[in-house]
Amino acid sequence: xxxxxxxxxxxxxxxxxxxxxxxxxxxxxxxxxxxxxxxxxxxxxxxxxxxxxxxxxxxxxxxxxxxxxxxxxxxxxxxxxxxxxxxxxxxxxxxxxxxxxxxxxxxxxxxxxxxxxxxxxxxxxxxxxxxxxxxxxxxxxxxxxxxxxxxxxxxxxxxxxxxxxxxxxxxxxxxxxxxxxxxxxxxxxxxxxxxxxxxxxxxxxxxxxxxxxxxxxxxxxxxxxxxxxxxxxxxxxxxxxxxxxxxxxxxxxxxxxxxxxxxxxxxxxxxxxxxxxxxxxxxxxxxxxxxxxxxxxxxxxxxxxxxxxxxxxxxxxxxxxxxxxxxxxxxxxxxxxxxxxxxxxxxxxxxxxxxxxxxxxxxxxxxxxxxxxxxxxxxxxxxxxxxxxxxxxxxxxxxxxxxxxxxxxxxxxxxxxxxxxxxxxxxxxxxxxxxxxxxxxxxxxxxxxxxxxxxxxxxxxxxxxxxxxxxxxxxxxxxxxxxxxxxxxxxxxxxxxxxxxxxxxxxxxxxxxxxxxxxxxxxxxxxxxxxxxxxxxxxxxxxxxxxxxxxxxxxxx
Amino acid sequence: xxxxxxxxxxxxxxxxxxxxxxxxxxxxxxxxxxxxxxxxxx
Numbered sequence: 001x002x003x004x005x006x007x008x009x010x011x012x013x014x015x016x017x018x019x020x021x022x023x024x025x026x027x028x029x030x031x032x033x034x035x036x037x038x039x040x041x042x043x044x045x046x047x048x049x050x051x052x053x054x055x056x057x058x059x060x061x062x063x064x065x066x067x068x069x070x071x072x073x074x075x076x077x078x079x080x081x082x083x084x085x086x087x088x089x090x091x092x093x094x095x096x097x098x099x100x101x102x103x104x105x106x107x108x109x110x111x112x113x114x115x116x117x118x119x120x121x122x123x124x125x126x127x128x129x130x131x132x133x134x135x136x137x138x139x140x141x142x143x144x145x146x147x148x149x150x151x152x153x154x155x156x157x158x159x160x161x162x163x164x165x166x167x168x169x170x171x172x173x174x175x176x177x178x179x180x181x182x183x184x185x186x187x188x189x190x191x192x193x194x195x196x197x198x199x200x201x202x203x204x205x206x207x208x209x210x211x212x213x214x215x216x217x218x219x220x221x222x223x224x225x226x227x228x229x230x231x232x233x234x235x236x237x238x239x240x241x242x243x244x245x246x247x248x249x250x251x252x253x254x255x256x257x258x259x260x261x262x263x264x265x266x267x268x269x270x271x272x273x274x275x276x277x278x279x280x281x282x283x284x285x286x287x288x289x290x291x292x293x294x295x296x297x298x299x300x301x302x303x304x305x306x307x308x309x310x311x312x313x314x315x316x317x318x319x320x321x322x323x324x325x326x327x328x329x330x331x332x333x334x335x336x337x338x339x340x341x342x343x344x345x346x347x348x349x350x351x352x353x354x355x356x357x358x359x360x361x362x363x364x365x366x367x368x369x370x371x372x373x374x375x376x377x378x379x380x381x382x383x384x385x386x387x388x389x390x391x392x393x394x395x396x397x398x399x400x401x402x403x404x405x406x407x408x409x410x411x412x413x414x415x416x417x418x419x420x421x422x423x424x425x426x427x428x429x430x431x432x433x434x435x436x437x438x439x440x441x442x443x444x445x446x447x448x449x450x451x452x453x454x455x456x457x458x459x460x461x462x463x464x465x466x467x468x469x470x471x472x473x474x475x476x477x478x479x480x481x482x483x484x485x486x487x488x489x490x491x492x493x494x495x496x497x498x499x500x501x502x503x504x505x506x507x508x509x510x511x512x513x514x515x516x517x518x519x520x521x522x523x524x525x526x527x528x529x530x531x532x533x534x535x536x537x538x539x540x541x542x543x544x545x546x547x548x549x550x551x552x553x554x555x556x557x
Numbered sequence: 558x559x560x561x562x563x564x565x566x567x568x569x570x571x572x573x574x575x576x577x578x579x580x581x582x583x584x585x586x587x588x589x590x591x592x593x594x595x596x597x598x599x
Contacts, residue, residue, distance in 0.1 A: 239597065310597075318598040375598055451599050541599070 035117065036096035042111055043103065044348040044539040048546040050258050050302035050340060052553075059231055062191045063256070063304070064548055066233045069187040070254025070307040072180040073235060074105075077252045077308035079178070080160075081128050081242055082106035092118060103313070103543055110313025111540050113452070127245030131161045135169065137245060143169045157250040158214035158237055174237055175214045178252070184235065185211040191233075199226030204233075211236055220322040224297065224331040232257040232301065234321065234336075239309055253308035255319075260339055263300035267337070270380055271298060273428065277419055278384050282494040286390050287505040292383040297332065298376065302340040305546050314451050314541045317342045318375050320382075335379045337372065344542050345447070346371045352538045354443040357529060359483040365439035369432050374441050377416035382408070384415045385500075389507030399507035406516055410460035411500045417441060417493050438489045442474060442482055446533060449522070450540050459520035466519050467496050480529060 052060065078085040082105060092098050100117060104110050107118040114124040125133055131140070140161070144151050150171065153159055159171040175181050185208035192204035203226050206219035216236060226232075234257070237250035274292040281288045310316045319336045322328070346368050354366040388395050397404045420437045423429040441464075449461045468474055471492035474484050503512050522530075548554070 314599040316597045316599060320596045323596055378598070448599070457598070 032119070033094055033096060036094060036100055039100055039109055039112070039117060040096055040103075041537065042540040043543040044344075044541075046341075046344040046348065046542045046544055047550055048304060048306070048340065048544040049550060050304050052258070052551065055230065055258075056196060058194045058196055060553065062194045062231060063551070063553060065187045065191040065194075066231065066256045067305045067548060069184040069191070070233060070235055070256050070305050072184045072187075073252040073254040073308035074311070075180050076174070076178045077312065078105055080130060080249070080251050081309075081312065083129050088118075105308075105312045111451070125245075127249075128242050128251075129160075130243050130249040131245060132163050132169070135161065135163075140169065140246070155246075155248045156214075157240065157248065158216075160249070173214050174252075175212055181211040181214075181236075181252075184254075185209070188233075188235070195231075197226070197229045200229040200231065202226070203229075207233075207235060216322075217324055217327060220324050220327040221331060223322065224327065224334060227297075230259050230261070232259060234319070238321065238323065240323075242309060251309035253310040254305065255303055255307075255310060255316075255338075256305035257301040257303055257336070257338075260300040260302060263337075263339060264298075267298040267300060267376065269428075270377075270423075271383075273423070274380070274383055277422055280422055281384065281415075281501065282418075282498045283501045283505075287386050287501050290385075290387060297334040298337070298380065299334065300337045300339045300372075303338045304551060306341075306544060311544070315341060315345075315544075317345060318379060320379055335376070337376050337379075339372065341542070342372055342375065343368060348542060349539055350440070350443055350447050352536070353446050353533055354440075356533060356536055356538070357446060357480065357482055358439060358443055359477065359481045362435070362439050362483055365433075365436045365484075366443055367432060367436045367440060370436035370440035371444065373420060373429075374413075374416060374437055374444060377419050378412045379416075381412045381415035381419055384419070385411055386505045390505045391507065393507055396504045396507060400504065400509055400512050403509065403512040403516055405456035406459035406463070406520060407500055407504060407512060409456045410463050411497070411504065413441075413460055413464060414493055414497050414500060418497050421490055421493065434490075435484065435486050438484050438486065442468075442484055446529065449526075450530065450533070453520075453522045459516060462521055462526075463516070463519040464496070465526060466521070466523065467499075468492050471495065476525070480532065 052063075055063075075085075082088065085101075088107065089098055089101060092101060097118070100109070101107060104117075106124070107116050107121040108114040108124040109117050116122065116124070125131075127135070140154070144154060153171040154161060154169075156171065156173075158174045160174070160177055161169055162172055164170045188204045188208040188211070192201050192208065195201040195204060199222070203219060203222040206222045207216075210216040210219040214237075233254065235254040237252045239253070240247045240250050242251040243249040278288055278290070278292050306315060317338050319338070320333050321336070322333065350371060351366060354363060358366060386396060389399055393399055397408075400407060417437060420429065421434050424434045445461045445465050449458055449465075452458045453462055468489065471488060472485060473489040473492040474482050476482050499515075503515060
C-alpha cells in the first residue's frame with residue numbers, strides 16, 4: 001500500500017498557504033510568525049547545568065577550553081548541513097524565525113520531516129551539503145566507475161565532495177576544508193596540558209592530532225582505554241545520519257561531559273550478567289548458542305555542552321561509540337547515558353504525556369529511574385540474542401538487509417524489558433518494581449514515535465504497541481487512558497522476544513518484511529492519541545541554554 | 558597530484574583546497590552497517 005509522504009503534504013500545504021497569503025502581505029507576515037512560533041513551541045527550553053563541586057581546580061580550568069572546542073563544531077556542522085549560516089540568517093528578520101534556523105542548523109524543520117520553513121527554500125538535499133547540490137547518485141557512482149582510485153577518498157567519512165573548476169567531482173578532507181578543526185585541536189592540546197588523568201591527557205592529545213589529520217582511530221582507541229577520568233569530550237565528525245544520500249559522510253559534533261561516578265558504578269555490573277540472561281532467553285536452544293561479550297563499558301554522564309549534529313533538532317540522550325568497527329572489534333564500545341538530558345525529557349515531555357494518557361492508578365509507576373533503566377537496558381540488550389542465522393547462511397544483519405534495523409531496535413527494547421523482569425526476580429534490581437518499567441515504557445512509546453514512525457526506532461515502537469494490544473497487555477478505557485496488565489505484559493514481552501529472535505535467527509527476509517508490514521503501523525486509534533498530545537501543547541523535544549555563564553563559570557577563567 | 562578545488566559559496570575552506578587521493582584514513586568500510594545500526598537514542 002502506498003502511503004502519503006508527510007513532507008510532501010506539508011510542503012503542499014505550505015505552498016497553498018503562501019499562495020493564499022500573497023494577496024495580503026501583512027497577513028502573510030503574521031502567518032509566517034505564527035508558523036515560526038508554533039514550531040518553536042515544540043521545544044521546551046532547558047538550562048544545561050551540572051554539579052561542578054567535585055571538580056579539581058585544573059578540571060575547572062579545562063572546561064572553558066573544552067566548551068570552546070566543542071562550540072567550533074557548530075560552525076562546521078552548519079556548513080555540512082546547509083552552507084553559509086550568516087547569509088541565511090541575514091534573510092530572516094523575525095527573532096522566532098532566526099531561532100528556528102539556529103535550532104535546525106538550516107531552513108528545514110527537523111521535527112517536521114525536513115519541510116522547509118523559509119519562503120523560497122526548496123526541499124532539503126538528500127546529501128545535505130556534503131555533495132554538490134546538482135550531483136546525482138548516478139553521477140557519483142559513474143565517477144567511481146571511471147576513476148576507481150578515487151573510491152577511498154570519495155567514500156571516506158571525512159571528505160566533502162565538490163566540483164573542481166572543470167566541473168569534475170573531487171574530494172576535500174575536512175581538515176583542509178574546515179579550519180575550525182585545527183583551532184579545536186589547539187584548544188584540546190591546551191586542555192591536555194591541564195589534564196591530571198593520564199588517560200584523558202593521552203586521549204585529548206591524540207584527538208587533537210586526529211582533528212588535524214582526519215585519522216581518528218588512535219584517538220578512539222585511547223578514548224576506550226580511558227577509565228578513571230571525570231571530564232570527557234566527544235568531538236569531531238562522528239555520526240552519518242545527516243548524509244541521507246549515501247550515509248558516507250560523518251557530521252561534526254561535540255559533547256562536553258562530566259561523568260557521574262556514583263551512577264556509573266551502579267551500572268558497571270549489568271554487563272557481567274549478560275551470559276546468564278542469554279541462557280534464560282525464552283527461545284529454543286538453537287537460537288541462544290552465542291555468548292554475549294561482557295566487556296562493554298556503561299557509564300552515566302551529565303552533559304554540559306551540546307554542539308553541532310547532536311544539538312540539531314531532537315537531542316541525543318544515549319550514545320554507543322565509537323562507530324569505527326576496527327576499534328569496536330579491538331576494544332568494544334562505550335555506552336553513554338546522558339543523565340541530565342534524560343531527566344529534562346522525562347520532566348518536560350514524558351511526565352506530561354503520562355498525565356494525559358496513563359490511568360490515574362498507574363501514574364505512580366512513571367519514574368525517572370525506570371526511564372533511565374529502559375534506555376540503558378535497551379543498549380545492553382543489543383548484546384543479547386542472535387547475530388548469525390541458525391542455518392549458517394550469514395549474519396542476521398546481512399540476510400535481513402533493510403528489515404534488520406527495525407527488528408534489532410525492537411529486540412533491544414523488548415529484551416531490555418525482559419532483562420529488567422529477570423533482574424528483579426534475581427534480586428539484582430531492588431529499587432522500584434517491574435511495573436515502573438512497563439508503564440514508563442508504554443508512556444515512552446508515545447514520546448518516541450513523535451520523532452517519526454518510519455525510522456527504525458519508530459517501527460520498533462509501533463511493533464511493540466500493536467503486539468501488546470493484540471496480547472491484551474494494556475487496555476485503553478473510554479476516556480483514552482491506558483492501563484498495563486502486569487501479568488499479560490510479562491507474557492507478551494516473552495512472546496515478542498521469542499518471535500523477534502526467531503525471525504532474526506531464521507534469517508527469512510520475506511517473513512521479516514511481512515511481519516513489519518503487519519505490525520509496524522500507526523493505527524487510527526494511536527494517531528488520535530498522538531493528536532491529543534499535540535493538542536495539549538506537550539513539547540516534542542528540548543533545546544538548551546548552555547555554556548559557561550549557565551554553569552556559573554567566568555568565561556575569562 | 559593534488560587537485561585544486563575553488564571554495565564554494567557557503568564554505569570557509571582553507572585555500573588552496575587540495576584533493577589528496579590515496580591517503581584516506583578511512584576506506585568507508587562498514588558504512589552500511591553504520592546506517593543500519595543507529596548508535597544514538599533521542
